[in-house]
Amino acid sequence: MNRVTKFSFFVLTAISLGMMLTQAAPVRLFDQKAVTISHPTEDIILVDFGRVAYGNIRFSPRTDTKNEITLHFGEAFVDGRIDRTPPGTVRYATSTLSLRGKRPTTAYPSPDFKNTQQNRIGIPPAVLTPYEWGVVLPFRWLEIEGWSGKLHPDEITRQAAFSSTWDDNAAAFESSDEMLNQIWELCRYSIKATSFAGIYVDGERERIPYEADSYLNQLSHYATDYDVQIARDTFDRMMIHPTWPTEWAPHMIFMAHADWMHTGQIDWIASRFDALKSKLLLERAGPDGLITSSEKDIKRTDIVDWPRSERDDYVFTSTNTVVNAFHLQALSQMADMAEALDRKDEATAYRTRAEATRNIFQEKLFNTETGLFRDGIETEHSSLHANLFPLAFDLVPETHRKHIAQWLADRGMACSVYAAQYLMEGLLQNGADTKALELITAHNDRSWRHMVESGTTITWEAWDQKYKPNQDWNHAWGAAPANLLPRFVIGAQAMTPGWETALIRPNLGDLSYAKGQVPTPRGPISVNWKNEKPFSITINLPEGMNAQVELPASPKSKGIYLGDKLLDAKKVGTRWVINLESAQATTLEVR
Numbered sequence: 122m123n124r125v126t127k128f129s130f131f132v133l134t135a136i137s138l139g140m141m142l143t144q145a146a147p148v149r150l151f152d153q154k155a156v157t158i159s160h161p162t163e164d165i166i167l168v169d170f171g172r173v174a175y176g177n178i179r180f181s182p183r184t185d186t187k188n189e190i191t192l193h194f195g196e197a198f199v200d201g202r203i204d205r206t207p208p209g210t211v212r213y214a215t216s217t218l219s220l221r222g223k224r225p226t227t228a229y230p231s232p233d234f235k236n237t238q239q240n241r242i243g244i245p246p247a248v249l250t251p252y253e254w255g256v257v258l259p260f261r262w263l264e265i266e267g268w269s270g271k272l273h274p275d276e277i278t279r280q281a282a283f284s285s286t287w288d289d290n291a292a293a294f295e296s297s298d299e300m301l302n303q304i305w306e307l308c309r310y311s312i313k314a315t316s317f318a319g320i321y322v323d324g325e326r327e328r329i330p331y332e333a334d335s336y337l338n339q340l341s342h343y344a345t346d347y348d349v350q351i352a353r354d355t356f357d358r359m360m361i362h363p364t365w366p367t368e369w370a371p372h373m374i375f376m377a378h379a380d381w382m383h384t385g386q387i388d389w390i391a392s393r394f395d396a397l398k399s400k401l402l403l404e405r406a407g408p409d410g411l412i413t414s415s416e417k418d419i420k421r422t423d424i425v426d427w428p429r430s431e432r433d434d435y436v437f438t439s440t441n442t443v444v445n446a447f448h449l450q451a452l453s454q455m456a457d458m459a460e461a462l463d464r465k466d467e468a469t470a471y472r473t474r475a476e477a478t479r480n481i482f483q484e485k486l487f488n489t490e491t492g493l494f495r496d497g498i499e500t501e502h503s504s505l506h507a508n509l510f511p512l513a514f515d516l517v518p519e520t521h522r523k524h525i526a527q528w529l530a531d532r533g534m535a536c537s538v539y540a541a542q543y544l545m546e547g548l549l550q551n552g553a554d555t556k557a558l559e560l561i562t563a564h565n566d567r568s569w570r571h572m573v574e575s576g577t578t579i580t581w582e583a584w585d586q587k588y589k590p591n592q593d594w595n596h597a598w599g600a601a602p603a604n605l606l607p608r609f610v611i612g613a614q615a616m617t618p619g620w621e622t623a624l625i626r627p628n629l630g631d632l633s634y635a636k637g638q639v640p641t642p643r644g645p646i647s648v649n650w651k652n653e654k655p656f657s658i659t660i661n662l663p664e665g666m667n668a669q670v671e672l673p674a675s676p677k678s679k680g681i682y683l684g685d686k687l688l689d690a691k692k693v694g695t696r697w698v699i700n701l702e703s704a705q706a707t708t709l710e711v712r
Contacts, residue, residue: 146319146350150176150254150280158272161201166265166272172310172578173261173595174281175317177229177254181276186220186269192228193264196594198576203262209591210326212259227280229256236328245362247328248320250282257282257317259325259595261578282317284348289313291645292345294606294637300562301606301632304569308603309345311580312338315597316348321355324582324593329362330355332369334598336376337542341603343383347640352380353389360396366424367414367444370400371451378454384642385619387461394462401455402448407440410478411485412448414441425506428589431537433504438497442486446510449479461618483518492524505535505544512547522551530556534567538584542601549609552695554628558610561602569602606637613639613646616669625660626671626696641666655682656711662703671696672711682710 156171173196195203196212207213214230233256239246250257263279265272294305315322321338322328339352356376363370374397377390407413414423419437423444426432435443456471486494486507493503494511508525511517517525529544530553536544548557562570566585580599583589608614612627620641627635629652636649644663651657656675662668672681674697681690681697688709690699697711 146316146348146354147285148250148282148317148319149285150282152179153279153281155274155277155279158274158277164266165202166268167202168263168265168272168277170261170263170279170281172314173259174279174283174314175257175259175595176279176281177227177257178263179225179227179278179280180218180220181225181278182220182223183273183276184270185222187222188267188269189217189219190265190267192216192218192230193266194230194258194260195262195264196259198262203264208586209589210324210593212325212594214258214260227255230258232256233258236325243365244327245329245364248318248322248330248358250318254280254282259314259579283313284316284319284346284351286348286350287313287316287346288640291347291640292607292638294611294635296606296610296635297633298558298562300570300573301558301602301610303573304561304602305606307569307573307578308341308580308600310578311595311597311600312341312345312603314579315595316342316351319351319354320358321351321597323598324596326591326593329364330359331364331366332359332372332376333366333539334596335359336372336379337539337601337604338597339376339379340542341597341600343379344604344607344639347642349380349384349642352376356380356393360393365422366427367402367418367422367441368424368447370402371447373397373400374451374454378458381458381461382615382618383620385621387458387618390458391462394458394464397455401451402444409481409485410474411440411481412445414439414444426537426540428537428583430588431535431540431583433506433532433535434502435504435506436496436500436502438499440485440498442482442494442496442507443510445478445482445486446514446516449475449482449516450514452478479516482516487518487521492521493528494525505529505532506540509536509540509544509547512551513543526551526553529553530560534560534563534584537588538581538596538599538601542598542605545601545605546609549605549628554609555630557628558630558632561605572599607639610635611637611639611648612650613648615641619643620666623662623666623668624671625658625668625701627658627673629673657708658710659706659708660701660704661706662701664703666703668701669698670701670709671698672709673697674711678711680712682712683707 155168157169159167161167193203194214197204197207205213216230218228236247321330321335323331323334335355381390402412405412423441425435425443452471452475456468459468488495494507496502496504496507512525545557579595581594582592582596609628612625614624616622616624620643627650634651639646643666647661649659681688681699690697
């Protein structure tokens with residue numbers, strides 16, 4: 122391909138992707154009434170809308186009004202009032218509004234230049250909301266000065282921005298742990314509230330999509346709603362406007378693979394597959410297949426975790442274990458997609474490369490004396506991250522998985538809310554479910570319990586303000602339990618593309634029961650299990666969906682029963698495994 126042809130290819134690619142971006146997922150403003158209206162002082166009216174949402178205010182005075190009011194929008198609350206000097210990027214804004222007659226009037230502050238910029242050197246353009254909306258910002262409370270007389274509930278409305286197709290009834294979760302239930306609802310609502318732009322954005326500070334943020338958002342969005350368009354629009358935008366971290370690039374492959382597994386629509390991947398090859402980091406591969414890091418990569422682009430203080434003293438070297446774990450997972454997923462696209466030669470090449478590099482990865486980076494992965498070739502240090510990512514990506518030698526899972530469980534949440542997604546996946550998939558749920562609900566400031574007990578209604582960018590002083594309080598990458606609890610506690614995952622076959626594999630922890638509903642493109646799956654004697658589970662599958670059911674097998678259990686009939690189940694490790702055809706409300710027992 123000559124230079125002119127290459128230029129034309131990239132121009133056409135950009136144009137076609139740009140056309141895709143014009144078909145953004147639909148979003149709109151929803152009217153919301155105040156939950157309470159009070160008077161903390163004689164001249165201040167305090168309006169509470171119950172939860173934070175991105176939006177603005179519409180006034181509809183009952184009487185002819187001619188006066189100016191001052192408004193204070195707040196995301197934080199302290200001592201019964203809006204916090205007007207909140208920390209970091211937590212939002213507070215003020216504006217004035219002239220009321221004239223009974224005509225409805227929309228009120229909002231001035232635009233924030235930091236998250237509306239379109240021409241920023243080295244930073245993708247901010248995602249803009251529709252011009253006709255005016256400004257939207259995240260707030261729960263509003264203080265009003267200068268209102269004449271009583272403010273009636275029908276005179277004030279918050280116009281809150283959400284995906285216009287969002288279905289509040291799409292998903293459900295309930296368990297015997299009330300704190301876990303509250304955590305799920307916090308995380309579920311966080312996904313809804315951050316759908317306001319029609320693109321996954323990283324919070325209020327920049328309003329741009331980052332690849333890792335978007336993948337975690339995508340997983341939780343699939344688990345809480347039926348929409349797939351926002352994830353696709355976000356993907357296409359990031360193909361034009363990528364960001365800088367090394368490990369963020371492979372997340373684009375993760376997003377494409379997740380779309381295929383969820384929807385079964387490999388045709389959507391077909392036109393994007395070749396562009397995804399640049400996300401494999403192959404230009405940095407050394408002679409042994411492992412990805413190498415330059416001095417620049419070590420100092421800036423190899424990220425491991427964010428913020429920097431959450432890296433568990435990770436030692437950065439020219440061969441980075443975390444970077445290579447992401448590379449290997451991306452190779453495996455590219456092989457899967459190439460095979461589905463009938464690109465057999467490419468699928469074979471990716472699988473062959475992945476297998477050879479995996480062997481080198483284990484040979485050079487695994488410490489047989491400690492049973493742990495090192496941070497890199499040139500160090501003996503083993504961080505949480507050098508082990509949690511290989512465990513989540515099934516790169517740990519089988520004989521060492523239990524040891525690493527236990528080691529990680531004992532170390533606890535020594536990572537950010539981002540890496541916690543993968544830490545929990547590794548624990549929940551490797552027999553450490555009790556400890557994983559303990560970490561999610563722990564009585565410390567590095568857990569989702571801490572967020573719930575803080576009073577926030579959208580998940581944070583970090584565990585606490587002290588860990589990231591400039592954090593946003595509206596960050597969807599902090600909402601991992603929205604997908605972890607349906608996937609691993611309810612236990613419903615796509616086993617084959619498009620949910621043709623589901624995997625139903627509940628992890629019990631110390632719970633006595635859990636039940637819920639998981640949305641899929643074929644319709645909802647409902648699961649209701651009780652950890653009693655005998656263990657029982659009721660599964661309701663959509664028409665046309667089959668399932669592989671894997672239920673806990675106690676040492677003395679004989680198998681899986683349907684009524685009084687012993688079914689033909691196979692015991693695999695600590696599970697009874699059986700195949701279930703599309704069925705309405707099938708109740709199984711392990712006896």
